[in-house]
Structure formats: structure tokens, C-alpha cells
Amino acid sequence: MSxxxxxxxxxxxFCAHRCGxxxxxxxxxxxxxxxxxxxxxxxxxxLERRAxxxxxxxxxxxxxxxxxxxxxxxxxxxxxxPAEEVTVEANPETVTPELAxxxxxxxxxxxxxxxxxxxxxxxxxxxxxxxxxxxxRAFYHLxxxxxxxxxxxxxxxxxxxxxPDLDRDLSEALTLxxxxxxxxxxxxxxxxxxxxxxxxxxxxQAESMETYFERVVETLMDAGYRWYETANFCLARDRxxxxxxxxxxxxxxxxxxxxxxxGLGAVSTIDGVRRRxxxxxxxxxxxxxxxxxxxxxxxxxxxxxxxxxxLMLGLRLDDPLPLDGVRSAVDEEALARLVRLGLVExxxxxxxxxxxxxxxxxxxxxxxxxxxxxxx
Ligand SMILES: C[S@@+](CC[C@H](N)C(=O)[O-])C[C@H]1O[C@@H](n2cnc3c(N)ncnc32)[C@H](O)[C@@H]1O
Ligand code: SF4
Numbered sequence: 001m002s003x004x005x006x007x008x009x010x011x012x013x014f015c016a017h018r019c020g021x022x023x024x025x026x027x028x029x030x031x032x033x034x035x036x037x038x039x040x041x042x043x044x045x046x047l048e049r050r051a052x053x054x055x056x057x058x059x060x061x062x063x064x065x066x067x068x069x070x071x072x073x074x075x076x077x078x079x080x081x082p083a084e085e086v087t088v089e090a091n092p093e094t095v096t097p098e099l100a101x102x103x104x105x106x107x108x109x110x111x112x113x114x115x116x117x118x119x120x121x122x123x124x125x126x127x128x129x130x131x132x133x134x135x136x137r138a139f140y141h142l143x144x145x146x147x148x149x150x151x152x153x154x155x156x157x158x159x160x161x162x163x164p165d166l167d168r169d170l171s172e173a174l175t176l177x178x179x180x181x182x183x184x185x186x187x188x189x190x191x192x193x194x195x196x197x198x199x200x201x202x203x204x205q206a207e208s209m210e211t212y213f214e215r216v217v218e219t220l221m222d223a224g225y226r227w228y229e230t231a232n233f234c235l236a237r238d239r240x241x242x243x244x245x246x247x248x249x250x251x252x253x254x255x256x257x258x259x260x261x262x263g264l265g266a267v268s269t270i271d272g273v274r275r276r277x278x279x280x281x282x283x284x285x286x287x288x289x290x291x292x293x294x295x296x297x298x299x300x301x302x303x304x305x306x307x308x309x310x311l312m313l314g315l316r317l318d319d320p321l322p323l324d325g326v327r328s329a330v331d332e333e334a335l336a337r338l339v340r341l342g343l344v345e346x347x348x349x350x351x352x353x354x355x356x357x358x359x360x361x362x363x364x365x366x367x368x369x370x371x372x373x374x375x376x
């Protein structure tokens with residue numbers, strides 16, 4: 001038994017528009033259903049309350065949480081158990097001064113703003129509702145409301161994005177001075193409109209993406225950010241008055257901790273069991289309105305699967321991964337080879353021999369390929 005999950009994820013699926021590249025669980029509009037959805041969320045939380053310990057983090061993700069009817073969003077935030085870190089994902093065009101204050105007075109400590117790019121033409125390719133001015137405005141509204149922990153999401157590898165375009169995006173983002181940045185390579189998700197229109201182009205440009213990734217890392221590290229996870233950067237402690245600005249909620253996932261997810265399509269992993277809620281809005285709301293849990297897929301994770309996941313996720317971090325509990329997932333011959341190639345470093349923390357593994361910077365750029373080879 002884990003003693004209860006300390007991390008709660010809450011899914012708010014509503015969006016003003018469905019961006020062509022997105023395959024998250026979202027529903028467009030449905031203003032009339034926001035109240036019954038939030039009611040269902042709170043009913044699910046009540047049913048699952050026993051699975052929770054005192055919370056460290058809450059994360060409201062989407063969808064576009066800040067597109068949810070403001071009165072419903074405020075009610076939801078006021079009804080959730082308290083936590084040290086409360087993050088809300090926000091789309092720039094939804095962040096008015098009123099919304100920023102609503103989040104602040106409702107106990108939100110951190111906002112993750114989906115900027116994606118600062119180039120109007122690239123934002124258009126992505127079918128984003130917000131232009132660069134809206135991104136900047138949203139950022140300042142959040143600062144004015146008192147937020148001292150703001151993260152920006154950026155995408156690279158957008159069709160038509162040149163290397164100087166990427167440099168401009170990074171420079172625009174840095175000008176705002178966010179505490180945290182997530183920089184993702186744009187993925188062609190199966191079945192999306194975007195993949196249909198641009199999939200071939202994304203495959204053609206795949207080789208140049210390593211250079212783009214290196215550019216992102218180099219620029220952000222030069223600007224004083226810590227590359228603490230493959231795609232995530234936070235202002236280094238000495239630039240942040242000693243604060244550790246890593247995203248604590250996501251750190252929970254990468255460290256293999258238990259978490260409860262509530263809402264449409266939400267995933268939970270507790271005591272070696274993974275559950276995924278139905279992605280059908282009407283079924284989700286109806287089940288909870290009748291006092292029952294929503295339909296779910298359930299998967300038992302055996303020890304082997306858990307070690308493999310722990311290895312794959314743990315090696316995304318810059319902190320050394322303790323080998324205790326994951327040793328059986330490591331192919332020792334592959335490990336020796338990867339160490340010789342300078343891609344993996346054993347005991348980078350200077351501790352006892354054979355206790356931890358870390359990917360070297362070169363290994364981190366190759367990322368998933370190195371981890372896949374390491375797996376027994
Ligand atoms: C689920 S979205 C929710 C945030 C918010 N609705 C938005 O659009 O900014 C979270 C993040 O996932 C990333 N994302 C979404 N689709 C992606 C894709 N196809 N490839 C890479 N990253 C993606 C984007 O950077 C986005 O900010
Ligand atoms: S990218 Fe964000 S705004 Fe666009 S459809 Fe996905 S969740 Fe909604």
C-alpha cells in the first residue's frame with residue numbers, strides 16, 4: 001500500500017476550438033454542460049477520497065481549464081483539497097485580468113500558459129486562437145495578479161519553422177522571464193487533421209529536429225535555466241532566490257509516485273493498478289449523477305512493467321536514478337556499451353559504485369533511443 005496518493009490530476013476537457021494537432025481528450029464548447037461536469041468531478045472526488053493522502057500537488061489540465069465557465073471553475077477550485085502546489089493550464093486568449101485574479105484568490109500557485117510560438121504565421125499553421133500579443137498580455141495579467149511561478153509551453157518542429165524562427169521564439173519567451181518552460185517537439189498524432197495535412201513534412205524534417213532540440217537546450221541553459229527533464233526547464237536556484245522551480249506535480253509522475261486522476265479520460269496509478277476513465281462526456285456525467293464511478297479500463301502493472309516504466313521515466317531527469325528496484329529492467333551488456341559510448345554515466349553523484357544511473361548530455365539528446373537500448 002502506498003498510504004494514499006499525494007498528487008491529484010483534474011481534467012477539464014472543454015476548448016473553444018479543437019487545434020488540428022491535438023489528440024488530448026477535449027470537447028468543443030458545451031457551455032451548458034460545464035456545471036454538470038464540475039458536479040460530476042466533485043462526485044468522483046468524493047468516491048475516491050480514501051485513495052488520497054494529504055496532497056502535495058493538484059494539477060488542472062485539459063482541454064482548456066480556463067475556458068470552463070468562470071463561476072464553475074471558482075466553485076471547483078474552492079472545493080478541492082488544499083495542496084502546496086496548485087497548477088492550472090491556461091490558453092492565452094482566456095486570461096483576462098478578472099480570470100487571473102479568480103485563479104489567484106482561489107489558491108492557484110502556478111499557471112502553465114500555452115504560448116506554443118510567437119510567430120503569427122506559425123500560430124496560424126497550428127490553428128491557435130491567440131496571436132503573440134495575446135500571449136504577452138496573458139503573461140502580464142498573470143504577473144499583475146501576483147503569480148510568481150509561470151510556465152510557458154513552446155512547440156518546435158512546426159511546419160515552416162526555420163532555425164532563426166525558433167531562435168526568435170526562444171528569445172521572445174525569455175524576454176517575458178518565465179520561471180519555467182516546457183519545449184516539446186511537435187508530434188504527428190495518429191488520426192489528427194494536422195497529421196493528415198502535414199505528416200509527410202514532419203517525417204521529412206525529423207532529422208533536423210535533433211539540432212533544434214540542441215538549440216533549445218543550449219539557449220535556455222545559457223539564459224540560466226536548469227534542464228531538469230528532457231523537455232522541461234526551470235530557472236536555476238541561484239537565479240531564483242533559492243527556490244526549486246521544478247514542476248512538482250510532473251516530478252511526481254517522473255519519479256513513479258502514485259497519483260489520482262479524476263475527470264474525462266483521466267488516468268490514475270495507485271498501488272500498481274492503472275485506471276483510465278471513459279472519454280465519453282455523456283457517459284461520464286450520467287454515471288456520476290447516478291452515484292456510480294465512471295466506466296474505466298483497468299490494468300494491473302506487474303513488477304516488471306513497473307521497473308521498466310520507472311527506468312524510462314526516471315532517466316528523463318537530470319538527477320541520478322537509483323538502481324534499487326529497477327535493476328531487473330537493465331540489460332547489463334547494453335549498459336556497459338552505452339557507458340563506453342559516453343551516453344550513460346553510472347554513479348554521477350559520486351556515491352557508491354553501482355547505485356545510480358544518469359544519462360550524459362549526449363545521451364539525453366538521443367533520449368528515448370538510449371533508454372530503449374538499455375531495457376532488458
Ligand atoms: C493538452 S495541452 C493543454 C494546454 C492548452 N489547452 C493549450 O493548448 O495550450 C498541453 C500541451 O501539450 C502540448 N501538445 C499538444 N499537442 C501536442 C503535439 N501533437 N505534439 C507535441 N506537443 C503537444 C502543447 O505544448 C500544449 O501546451
Ligand atoms: S491544444 Fe489545447 S486548446 Fe487546442 S484542442 Fe488541444 S487542449 Fe484544446
